[in-house]
Amino acid sequence: MNKFKFIKFYACMLLLFAGVSVYAQNNVIDEVVWVVGDEAILKSDVENERLNAQYENRHFDGDPYCVIPEELAIQKLYLHQAEIDSVMVSDQEVIQEVEQRIAWLADQIGSKEKMEEYYNKSYTQIREMLRENVKSQKTVVQMQQKIVGDIKLTPAEVRNYFSKLPQDSIPFIPTQVEVQIITQEPKISEEEIERVKSQLREYADRVNKGETSFSTLARFYSEDPGTARRGGEGGFTGRGELVPEFANVVFNLTDTKKVSKVFETEFGYHIAQLIEKRGDRVNYRHILLRPKVDQKDIDAALARLDSIADDIRKNKFTFDDAATWISQDKDTRNNHGLLANPQSSTSRFEMQQLAGLISQDVAKVVENMQIGEISKPFTMINSKGKQVCAIVKLKNRIDGHKATITEDYQRLKAMVTAKRSEEKLQKWIVEKQKNTYVRINPDWRNCDFKYPGWIKN
Incomplete structure (x- = not known):
């Protein structure tokens, strides 16, 4: 331990044994609750995380004053290893994420002033707090990826995992659909x-x-x-x-x-x-x-799409060709109008995803369609916020079912990969605990920790 780390560690220990970490004019304003290695976890750190969780609608599986400090302690383990292994994130990545979070918080809370009041910090202090949080979180993710490495699974391993799952543990896959779309933007005067x-x-x-x-x-x-x-x-x-x-x-x-x-x-x-x-x-x-669209121009676009749909039904040309050459939706026309799910990187959508990621209007139209059916023309708001006219074709529907190895191999493979990754990380944490100094304030020990090794006898 170098001289600086020793001084830092010694200061943390004095504060922890004293029970109080910071005083201002004889008033307690903060408190050291854990020490992990040579890093202190303050009561204010826990409170900040609790406030963030409230606005993110996050629910804790247990007492937040037990769950949060343990999560912070685990983060300290990863960050310490990241320092040893020279794992770093770029300032550009951090700044981008901070600006997004600042904007989101101000939008949720109502204004910068209300955000300052909520956190009892200045705007500059909130930004710095978020910068440290984001940098730590991104560093932890990179460190986790390095620990887990590249997990390669064979089809046999996935089948073996699936065959051993109890019936009540086999995941249920909700109804999924594949949808093609053709859009026309009404002419604006x-x-x-x-x-x-x-x-x-x-x-x-x-x-x-x-x-x-x-x-x-x-x-x-x-x-x-x-x-x-x-x-x-x-x-x-x-x-x-x-x-x-x-x-x-x-x-x-x-x-x-x-x-x-x-x-x-x-x-x-x-x-x-x-x-x-x-x-x-x-x-x-x-x-x-945005320029307002006149109803007569909407009607004209709907009539054109109705004619296109009728020609497709009469086999004058295919929906694929019409989507490629006629549709004004540049995000789908190069893929024959097939909508892509950004969450799964596939063309399959659960109905709730279709409504949330694409359009409630599209989901409403598709819900009762038959495979191969082409809808009547309708209006919708596209991803750019513009009112457009559209027709859709239901390319495929996979009814809700319990996962099968033939139909849902990729999803089951992802489950096994996630399980293997979690097992590796859990094993790493348990080993790291054994070789890391940990001291917990007596008032913060009465917890059912996920990893019992924090308190050493």
Whole structure:
């Protein structure tokens, strides 16, 4: 143990045996509850994790004041090993995640001011707390991956695992569907486009003249629900995280007091304002407006799709060909209109996933369709927030069933892989406990720990 670590360890031990770690004008403001190696776990660390869990709707399997410090202790074991093995995460990864979490918290709690009140910390302190948390979490994940390594399973091993599962442990696979889609965007009149552009130019003029703030206008008028509540603020973002048209504008802004010209993306029309640049990342505000679609243009698009569907049913061409050459959904047309499930990297969706990841309108239409059937045309809001018209074809339906090795091999393989990984990590933790100094405040020992080896006789 080097000199610095020894001093740090000795300080932690003095604080733990004293029972109180920090005083301010004779008032206790924090307390050391665990020491793992030469690292202290403070009561405030536990409280911060408990507050985060509340907003993430996380439920603990047991007393949070037992579960959380043990989780933090396990994290300390991984971080110590990561330091030994020189496992590190990049600052860019950490910053990106912190900005996303800050934005999410502010959105959930209501504002930056309410977030400061909730945590009883300044905005800067909250950001630093999240930075440390994110860096630790990402480092732990990398360390776990290194410990687990590349688990390779043969089909025989998966079959053997499945054959030994009790009947009541065989997973039930909900009904899954595979769906193809063709979309058409209703035509928008030039008058409506000009109305939207004119409105955005007016907002920009008002900000540039100092009549009002950009954030105030964004809160009232922006049609981007993800940023409007934050005054249009997007948070620090890399160029690759933005659509090219948007990135080209915000990364070329230089004056924080000026507003960009009106520009178009696949989401609609925008104006933007620079907040700050940090290296290859930029923080910005923007206002999004979408032109309104006239009902006659929606009806025209629905009629065209109805005609296309009728021609497919008459075998004039296939749904695959129509999706490839006619559909305006660029995310699916190169795959014959087949929707992809981003969670499973397959084309199969459970009905709940189809509603949540794609569209409730699509799920509602598909629910009672037969395999091979083509729907009537309907309207929906696409992933870009635009109203579009669509027809869908139910390519396949796999009814809910208990998993079988033939039908659900990949899912069962993933189960076995996860089990093997968990076994490796549990074994590593137990061995690491044996060789790590651990001291727990007596008031925090009365727990049914997942790993009993923390308290050594």
